[in-house]
Amino acid sequence: MKKITQVSIIGAGLMGHGIAQTCAQANCNVTLYDIKDKILKEALKRIKSNLELLANENIIDHQDIDKIILRIKMMNDLKKCVxxxxxxxxxxxxxxxxxxKIFREVEKYVSEDTILATTTSVIRISDISEAIEKPERMIGTHWMNPPFILPLVEIVRGTHTSDNTVKRIKEFLEDKCKKKTIVCRDIPGFLVNRMAAAVLAEATKLIETGITTIEDIDKTWTEHLGLIYLLFGPFRNLDYIGLDIVYLASIYLSKTLKDERFKPPKWLADKIRMNQLGIKTGKGIYNYQGKTFEEMYNERIKKIIKTLHILNKL
Ligand SMILES: NC(=O)c1ccc[n+]([C@@H]2O[C@H](COP(=O)([O-])OP(=O)(O)OC[C@H]3O[C@@H](n4cnc5c(N)ncnc54)[C@H](O)[C@@H]3O)[C@@H](O)[C@H]2O)c1
Incomplete structure (x- = not known):
């Protein structure tokens, strides 16, 4: 399997410059292309400033900054770039x-085994790959912003993406760029933005019906949900609440709001029947066997305290 060492980025805006920097930090040779020279100059300035910031925060060494920058070549010729x-x-x-249009052109210039990745946040990969001859080489890499610091990259597998393409990109992102990955199917919005869109839709409804304010929605996330989901994720958190409580709450919400989306799923009803209620019974969505309720409960409190200390909220 051919290793990825030479990376070309098309578009040097907010994401492009940050991805170029991440790949250069991962020891790759990088070419960065944009239609405007002014943007390329700006991108270089931003990369330098990002690297200074990372060095001041002790994430990289000051002495490595020049070496990282030297790995990035700015290009105003697409063919030469790729x-x-x-x-x-x-x-x-x-x-x-x-x-x-870009991929149609790029495909003419690259070699047989070059992988073509898009950073789209919501568009299906298969919709983009319709334009090219070899859709098996196309994949989605949905980086988070800023990409040189946030750990997750969503890999999106198009209908025609080959196993080899998925394997190579996963290895590149995890082993070389030191990222965490999830592989998502080719649905509009993928995982991150589907969940973000659902939150925004509900929040907007609550604001537009005069129930709450933008500020209070933000506060529910910065002071609670963001913190809890950061530590446990939305599902593991249910195990701490108790799945029986979650079940009854879901029935109440779905009935009173007359909204099927809030209805408890079948797997939740099954868990209740099997008395798998979360940490209080040693098993819920996850398995806690070998640990007592007190141990799990105290572990949760300690994690929350530690995080509140880091966030200067205690
Ligand atoms: N902004 C985010 O937070 C974010 C996060 C994840 C993914 N994305 C996705 O990344 C992609 C880029 O978003 P962005 O925020 O970096 O946009 P941006 O507007 O900051 O950058 C886009 C760049 O593309 C350049 N460009 C336009 N036409 C071009 C062409 N024909 N050839 C080469 N370059 C061209 C522009 O000059 C610009 O510099 C989008 O698909 C977006 O959905 C964005």
Missing amino acids: KEADLVIEAVPEDLKLKR
């Missing part, structure tokens, strides 16, 4: 037609 690439990452605006 012709040696093992991996091309497109980071242009969220416009299906534009993305298709």
Whole structure:
């Protein structure tokens, strides 16, 4: 399996410059292309400033900054930018037609085994790959912003993406770029933005019906939900609440709001029947056997205290 060492990025905006920097920090040779020279100059300035910031925060060594920057070549010629690439990452605006046009052109210049990745946040990979001859080489890499510091990259597998493409990109992101990955199916919005969109839709409804304010929605996340989900995720958190409580709450919400989305799922009813209620019975969505309720409960409190200390909220 050919290793990825030469990466070309198309679009040097918010995501493109940050992805170029991440790949250079991962010891790759990087070429960065944009349609405007002014943007390339700005991107270089931003990369330098990001690296200074990382060095001041002791994440990288000051002495490595120049070496990282030297690995990035700014290009204003698309063909020249991608012709040696093992991996091309497109980071242009969220416009299906534009993305298709770029990949159609890029495919003419790259070698047989070059992987073509898009950073789209919501567009199905298969919709973009319709434009190219070999859709098996196309994949989604949904990086988070800023990509040089946030750990997750969502890998999106298009209908035609080959196993080999998934394997190579996963190895590149995890082993070389030291990222955490999830592989998602080709649905609009993937996982991160589908969940984010659901939260925003509900929050907007609550605001527009005059029930709450933008500020109070933000506060519920910064002071509670964000903290709890950070530590436990939405499902593990249910094990701490007690699945029987969650079940009854879901029935109440779905009935009073007349909204099927809040109805308890079948798997939850099954858990209740099997008395798998979470940490209080030693098993819920996850398994806690070998640990007592007190141990789990205290572990949760200690984790919350530690995080509140880090956030200066205690
Ligand atoms: N902004 C975010 O937080 C974020 C997070 C994850 C993913 N994304 C996705 O990343 C992609 C890029 O978003 P962004 O926020 O970096 O946008 P941006 O507007 O900051 O950057 C886009 C860049 O593409 C360049 N460009 C436009 N047409 C081009 C062309 N034909 N060839 C080469 N370059 C061209 C522009 O000059 C610009 O510099 C989008 O698909 C977006 O959905 C964005």
